[in-house]
Amino acid sequence: MFIDTHSHIYAEEFDQDREEVVQRALEANVRNIILPDIDSTTRQAMLSLAEAYPENLFPTLGVHPTSVNDSYETEMQLFEKSLGQHTIYGIGECGIDLYWDKTYYKEQVIVFERQLNIAREMDLPVIIHSRESLAEIFTVLQRQHYNMKGILHCFPGTEEDARRAIDLGFLLGIGGVVTFKRSLMAEVVREIGTDHLVLETDAPYLAPVPHRGKRNESSYIPCIAAKIAEILGSDTKKVEEITTNNAMNLFNLHTSSVDRP
Numbered sequence: 001m002f003i004d005t006h007s008h009i010y011a012e013e014f015d016q017d018r019e020e021v022v023q024r025a026l027e028a029n030v031r032n033i034i035l036p037d038i039d040s041t042t043r044q045a046m047l048s049l050a051e052a053y054p055e056n057l058f059p060t061l062g063v064h065p066t067s068v069n070d071s072y073e074t075e076m077q078l079f080e081k082s083l084g085q086h087t088i089y090g091i092g093e094c095g096i097d098l099y100w101d102k103t104y105y106k107e108q109v110i111v112f113e114r115q116l117n118i119a120r121e122m123d124l125p126v127i128i129h130s131r132e133s134l135a136e137i138f139t140v141l142q143r144q145h146y147n148m149k150g151i152l153h154c155f156p157g158t159e160e161d162a163r164r165a166i167d168l169g170f171l172l173g174i175g176g177v178v179t180f181k182r183s184l185m186a187e188v189v190r191e192i193g194t195d196h197l198v199l200e201t202d203a204p205y206l207a208p209v210p211h212r213g214k215r216n217e218s219s220y221i222p223c224i225a226a227k228i229a230e231i232l233g234s235d236t237k238k239v240e241e242i243t244t245n246n247a248m249n250l251f252n253l254h255t256s257s258v259d260r261p
């Protein structure tokens with residue numbers, strides 16, 4: 001069994017065929033899928049979808065850095081209010097994004113740190129989004145890294161950054177980018193091995209080769225596992241076992257999968 005640790009199947013890109021997309025994932029043996037939250041505009045769609053597939057889809061709650069603007073306090077209140085009302089498996093995705101817009105950098109840091117504190121209080125993993133901001137992310141994590149666990153999603157760093165993230169207790173989320181030509185992510189995987197990796201699609205974005213450029217979906221996870229196996233001269237089954245185990249432990253999914261026939 002594979003786990004997709006990052007999939008936005010609730011996004012409007014899947015409005016026409018969402019059920020088929022979930023079915024294709026299950027048929028590809030991608031049986032557990034983490035649904036990272038974005039903000040209040042898509043939250044209800046995410047929670048309703050997760051409710052329809054309680055054995056397979058596992059939601060988190062959070063506020064994405066690109067959703068941070070002048071009204072971030074309202075957004076945070078909505079997020080914090082929803083915390084006590086749903087079964088969730090993590091906090092995020094949260095983080096810092098300086099690629100799209102630097103206007104709200106200060107506010108992004110405030111919102112990120114508040115979510116890290118909540119994750120620690122609730123003993124939940126955090127899913128961290130980083131774009132053009134890894135140094136800033138590390139600064140925040142090192143300020144308050146004690147008792148943290150989570151994923152640096154779509155890992156954007158070097159081997160040295162990877163070791164630093166692992167030292168801070170984090171796993172690296174590896175997705176379609178690893179299958180691209182001259183990918184830095186492939187270099188990192190070659191040096192680090194599988195012990196600290198989890199698989200992710202980031203659907204609908206960043207589809208792996210041979211689907212590159214198309215809409216991404218969770219059923220493509222085995223392509224990513226196969227590429228990692230190829231890079232390491234290992235076999236896909238081994239990558240599947242280790243990454244699934246890493247994700248099961250991080251999101252505490254053992255109890256939810258025990259009852260499954």
Ligand SMILES: [Zn+2]
Nearest residue numbers: 006036093202
């Ligand atoms: Zn995402």
